[in-house]
Amino acid sequence: xxxxxxxxxxxxxxxxxxxxxxxxxxxxxxxxxxxxxxxxxxxxxxxxxxxxxxxxxxxxxxxxxxxxxxxxxxxxxxxxxxxxxxxxxxxxxxxxxxxxxxxxxxxxxxxxxxxxxxxxxxxxxxxxxxxxxxxxxxxxxxxxxxxxxxxxxxxxxxxxxxxxxxxxxxxxxxxxxxxxxxxxxxxxxxxxxxxxxxxxxxxxxxxxxxxxxxxxxxxxxxxxxxxxxxxxxxxxxxxxxxxxxxxxxxxxxxxxxxxxxxxxxxxxxxxxxxxxxxxxxxxxxxxxxxxxxxxxxxxxxxxxxxxxxxxxxxxxxxxxxxxxxxxxxxxxxxxxxxxxxxxxxxxxxxxxxxxxxxxxxxxxxxxxxxxxxxxxxxxxxxxxxxxxxxxxxxxxxxxxxxxxxxxxxxxxxxxxxxxxxxxxxxxxxxxxxxxxxxxxxxxxx
Numbered sequence: 001x002x003x004x005x006x007x008x009x010x011x012x013x014x015x016x017x018x019x020x021x022x023x024x025x026x027x028x029x030x031x032x033x034x035x036x037x038x039x040x041x042x043x044x045x046x047x048x049x050x051x052x053x054x055x056x057x058x059x060x061x062x063x064x065x066x067x068x069x070x071x072x073x074x075x076x077x078x079x080x081x082x083x084x085x086x087x088x089x090x091x092x093x094x095x096x097x098x099x100x101x102x103x104x105x106x107x108x109x110x111x112x113x114x115x116x117x118x119x120x121x122x123x124x125x126x127x128x129x130x131x132x133x134x135x136x137x138x139x140x141x142x143x144x145x146x147x148x149x150x151x152x153x154x155x156x157x158x159x160x161x162x163x164x165x166x167x168x169x170x171x172x173x174x175x176x177x178x179x180x181x182x183x184x185x186x187x188x189x190x191x192x193x194x195x196x197x198x199x200x201x202x203x204x205x206x207x208x209x210x211x212x213x214x215x216x217x218x219x220x221x222x223x224x225x226x227x228x229x230x231x232x233x234x235x236x237x238x239x240x241x242x243x244x245x246x247x248x249x250x251x252x253x254x255x256x257x258x259x260x261x262x263x264x265x266x267x268x269x270x271x272x273x274x275x276x277x278x279x280x281x282x283x284x285x286x287x288x289x290x291x292x293x294x295x296x297x298x299x300x301x302x303x304x305x306x307x308x309x310x311x312x313x314x315x316x317x318x319x320x321x322x323x324x325x326x327x328x329x330x331x332x333x334x335x336x337x338x339x340x341x342x343x344x345x346x347x348x349x350x351x352x353x354x355x356x357x358x359x360x361x362x363x364x365x366x367x368x369x370x371x372x373x374x375x376x377x378x379x380x381x382x383x384x385x386x387x388x389x390x391x392x393x394x395x396x397x398x399x400x401x402x403x404x405x406x407x408x409x410x411x412x413x414x415x416x417x418x419x420x421x422x423x424x425x426x427x428x429x430x431x432x433x434x435x436x437x438x439x440x441x442x443x444x445x
Contacts, residue, residue, distance in 0.1 A: 034075040047097030048083035055087035073109040120149025121418035153414025164260035177266040182225035185270040188388035191219040197406045219254045220246045222391040243424035278302040298370040299385035310360045337368040395419045
């Protein structure tokens with residue numbers, strides 16, 4: 001190291017720019033690290049387990065000599081010698097050392113796979129490969145970045161599903177949240193469409209002019225806590241308190257993930273649980289089943305959209321449509337839903353107009369107890385769905401809905417799993433040891 005330092009000092013003294021020197025030093029240190037890593041691996045045993053060993057499927061395999069393998073690490077390529085076993089039952093060979101090192105079935109080390117996963121979760125795979133080359137001096141192709149990131153995401157997704165099943169089955173019992181427990185726990189749910197390849201939406205109805213679906217909906221739930229009001233007296237989300245679950249598999253699958261996350265977060269220990277949604281019946285049914293003591297709040301912005309729709313429907317008969325909407329808007333903000341319903345039913349309508357009015361008014365009738373906005377504000381509660389809409393944008397839209405993107409369902413789910421894992425602050429907690437294998441669920445706290 002002293003020789004390297006002397007060389008660097010000499011380069012700097014000759015007028016070499018600091019940036020050039022930094023790059024040279026980084027390359028030299030990486031090369032030294034690669035040689036050191038190679039030496040450590042050369043001194044490790046080759047995984048020989050005797051003349052026979054069990055294959056991954058549980059069959060008896062026979063020792064068949066030793067074979068080399070080269071794989072890429074964050075420091076560059078390394079080569080190892082491994083004892084090789086062949087299983088006649090499976091018709092395949094395997095190396096126990098590969099499993100121990102986390103490189104079975106892959107040419108990437110666990111450390112490099114994790115770096116690729118972080119980059120691939122954040123930006124398109126071509127850009128991810130370019131970032132790795134620029135920032136870490138590691139060269140991988142865009143296709144390698146895609147395959148590796150999606151494999152890591154699949155492992156993370158499998159780990160999340162396994163953990164959720166274990167929590168719901170009570171084979172994992174999460175510890176209570178650490179004291180002091182925040183005052184409120186919020187659960188917000190929403191969904192958005194992710195653009196898909198044609199084969200992924202074949203046979204599905206869509207909203208386009210040709211009736212064909214071009215997206216698949218993913219549902220996202222966001223959990224976060226509120227300990228106290230902010231300086232302006234309005235509720236303030238606790239920094240770092242958000243966690244997320246997501247699925248393409250519909251509302252029932254989401255309900256299972258939400259139940260597990262509610263239990264993992266220690267939902268029963270919070271003084272107040274708040275379920276905030278857009279008014280869809282399945283959201284309230286899920287909330288009633290999973291946390292029946294929660295306060296239900298219909299998102300104020302969705303309620304305003306429905307009120308504008310109602311006003312448009314009655315505009316042909318109200319004397320002053322703008323004034324009528326302004327009065328009803330004030331009533332909505334005050335939570336006086338009875339006044340809105342009464343005002344809407346004051347006009348005699350027949351036929352289809354009457355039928356459509358009943359549907360539009362029904363939204364307010366069914367959600368009236370979830371629209372007591374003045375009271376909710378007095379109690380220091382959020383009344384808008386900004387948190388979940390922000391989560392949708394940050395986790396799903398920014399990565400999967402860029403121009404020209406079309407996904408497979410599994411590929412999008414894998415990348416979104418990485419993004420939810422990172423946004424939930426659980427990257428290190430859930431990260432699978434071998435990148436291609438599901439991680440074992442750990443006790444959540």
